[in-house]
Amino acid sequence: MPVLTRDEAQARARLLDVHRYAVDLDLTRGDELFGSTTRIHFTARHAGDTFVELRPAALHRAVLDGHPLDAAALADNRLALALTPGEHELLIEADMRYSRTGEGMHRFTDPADGETYVYTQTFIDDVQRVFAAFDQPDLKAVFDATVTAPPHWTVLGNAVATRTALATPTTTGEPAAGHWQLATTQPLSTYFVAFAAGPWHSVRTEHAGLPFALHCRRSLAPHLDADAEELLDITRRCYDRFHEIFDEPYPFDSYDQAFVPEFNAGAMENPGLVTFRDEYIFRSAVTDTERQSRGVTIAHEMAHMWFGDLVTLRWWDDIWLNESFAEYMGYQVLAEATRFDGAWTDFACARKGWGYDADQRPSTHPVAPDPDAVPDTASALLNFDGISYAKGASALRQLVAWLGEKAFLAGINDHFARHRFGNAALADFLDSLARHTDRDVHAWADRWLRTSGVDTLTPAIGEAEGYWHLTVDRDGTRPHRIAAGAYDRDPADPARLVLRDRFELDVPQGRDVKVLPGTRPDLLLLNDGDLTYAKVRLDPASWRTALGSLSALPDPLTRAVLWNAARDMVRDGELAPAGYLDAARTHLPRESDVALTRAVLAFARGQIADRYLAPADRPAALEGLTALAQDLLDRTRDHEEGSAAQGLRLTAVRTLIDSATTPDTLDAWLRDGTVPGGPALDPELRWRALARLAVLGATTAEAVDAELARDPSATGQEGAARCKAALPDPAAKEAAWRAMYDPEHHPELSNYLFTATAEGFWQPEQLDLTRPYLDRYHPAAVALAARRGPALAAAAGTAGFPRPHVEQHTLDLGEACLRTTGPTPALRRRLDDQLDDLRRALRIRESLG
DSSP, X not given: OOOOBHHHHHHHHHHEEEEEEEEEEEOOSOSSEEEEEXXXXXXXXXXXXXXXXOOOSEEEXXXXXXXXXXXXXXXXXXXXEEEOSEEEEEEEEEEEEOBSSSSEEEEEEOTTTXXXXXXXXXXXXXXXXXXXXXXXXXXXXXXXXXXXXXTTOEEEESSOEEEEEEOOOOTTOOOOOEEEEEOOOOSBOGGGOOEEEESOEEEEEEEXXXXXXXXXXXXXXXXXXXXXXXXXXHHHHHHHHHHHHOSSOOOSSOEEEEEETXXXXXXXXXXXXXXXXXXXXXXXXXXXXXXXXXXXXXXXXXXXXXXXXXXXXXXXXXXXXXXXXXXXXXXXXXXXXXXXXXXXXXXXXHTHHHHHHHHTSTTOOOSSOXXXXXXXXXXXXXXXXXXXXXIHHHHHHXXXXXXXXXXXXHHHHHHHHHHTTEEEOHHHHHHHHHTTOSSOHHHHHHHHTXXXXXXXXXXXXXXXXXXXXXXXXXXXXXXXXXXEEEEEEETTEEEEEEEEEEEEEEESSOSEEEEEESSOOSEEEETTTOOSOOEEOOOHHHHHHHHHHGGGOSOHHHHHHHHHHHHHHHHTTSSOHXXXXXXXXXXXXXXXXXHHHHHHHHHIIIIIIIIISOGGGHHHHHHHHHHHHHHHHHHTTTOOTTSHHHHHHHHHHHHHHHHOSSSHHHHXXXXXXXXXXXXXXXXXXXXXXXXXHHHTTOSOHHHHHHHHHHOOSHHHHHHHHHHHHHSSOHHHHHHHHHHHHOTTTSOOOOHHHHHHHHHHHOOGGGHHHHGGGHHHHHHHHHHHHHHHOHHHHHHHHTTTSOTTOOSHXXXXXXXXXXXXXXXXXXXXXXXXXXXXXXHHHHHHHHHTO
């Protein structure tokens, strides 16, 4: 199937001016198909040939200006149009197919109560799965929509939806359908058009004269109700803060937030109807850091109402104008407007490494790639990664530090005013910034946004005649405005570190960057405060101090910078994995920040234990992590409800479950229904414990079925699939494999069930059992990606990749696959990244002998 190229989009934009869509959807036609009727009003500036995109199950009628078009003119997903100059009306009537992959119109039946929900994800080029469209971001139009749905359903969209009537019951006695009319929207790009329909549980309110609402599946109603005030409070506070810093008011008529099932992304910024994955409606206990992360997502998507929705990119090379800004503003506004003032520490822990890792792979690209590097929509989809999000947000944070917040916000507001409800590119944004500063923002952008790779900053410290001096070596090309922190051991308590001085400096700025009076500090940390995007190293004396006193640093963000430095050193072969584990064993028992604790344990468990250490060394590492988790449990045993210690305790419980090498403790917890001293084993912890027991061969398929009967939810189904795939039994492995890759003998799994099964399948404890599947993996993944599209290609290339097999044979098979033309772009990108990570793991193992 063809993808839209940039050249085609530019040619069509020169030809067409699209005015209005009228979309009518009928969601009452059964489980497989829905009806879609579209009228598009547009102008052709001159005579020419073009096309409209549509991916129907059946095309019933196509009429241009009253003249029927030949259905045979629909080739792949394009209906050819021969246009004369002037006004035109195109009518398309079709049956469309529901999706089970989270793309287009996704349909989901809740196993908890049998209720069905549908929602759209029309991102990049999937609107054509829902209705006919000129599907590119710079052909904005207003939308009118009507929807026919089952009578007990509520319909949501980009504008206020009103039930207009109930149809007369049929003669067969079938229930009447509900008819819904959505208000006319502001001008939107096609990829923002959204619908969500089903028997939603809704919590409605009003703020600043606008209707606000939260929506979720009925089976999640108690959990939404429990958190509704927190969710709405964050929404209101972020809304008010954006109105303080942006001159342009919120541009749409309502603000709905729908938490939808089996959603591929974290959320999607559809104007007026933001869709979130419904894991954000917490069914089980979570840490305050997880609540903070949810708050960041709320703020991120609201920022998109301006960055992306009000002013939209012209082509996909400028996706950073959407995602980098929303990522930056999400963390900044949440920290400014809510109780989650530690959001930037969470960014340093949970997001920064994503950017650093992506930027060191062969697949890296500039934050703002050259337009020729994004020739079509398939290549565009690959850039929704750690570069466009984490690195881009880091670059903007550095821009604010260099430019000043006042000039930055003035430039943003200028940009909104000049391009409201239109499209813009990087050059337009830079011009808006340049109007409010004397600094050369174009040169800054060339160095920061048009280049790839990570700089490394390394200090050298000397002393002479009552002074100490700092020299910073930079491996890279970017200018950096950073803070450096000088710390000394507290004379009254040598285990503590106190800040002597924090000073700003520009790198490069000559060789002797800073000369200060007195003796050298015990610890000198570059990028204290994490204002730039660069790996940092420590001089030997500072590193010795850090190893002894890291947990004694007063600021969690400072500690995060140091832990990230240690992480990078492990990945770069400069610190033995055992050294990182020793540091974790020493300092995490004294760590108070949940985000930091979670990040360190995740790297230790998921990377060091599972990939960087040889299989023979892995049991000792797991035992060490189990002991560390037990230390945290002992320390937090008498915690108060709602305290930070509760979050540390939950983090420790999860780590202990995931690292257990024997079943005794987990069996006891499941039998008792609680961890001694708490917490109780809620569904998330029960499924986690059962999955670990499955890996260890200490449970059965019958026990999994019994747990599913206890928790027959969608999450329970995923847990059961994960557990059964993890059983160390040849028959269980073959059954899981067929479920994932054999459509002739098994119904196609949904996106979530595929991912859960894949997560259970490959286990480091089961290398011999799963090794025969290595030769089967690449052909199966290639066929799946071709058959089911980008979402399942991504799942097959991430959760489905045989990560535990850190072996040359795995690398050889992957490289051989990439030398063929078989993998789709989405799968090829994931395989390329996985193989680079595999090479790194092999190098680290080789360095350990």
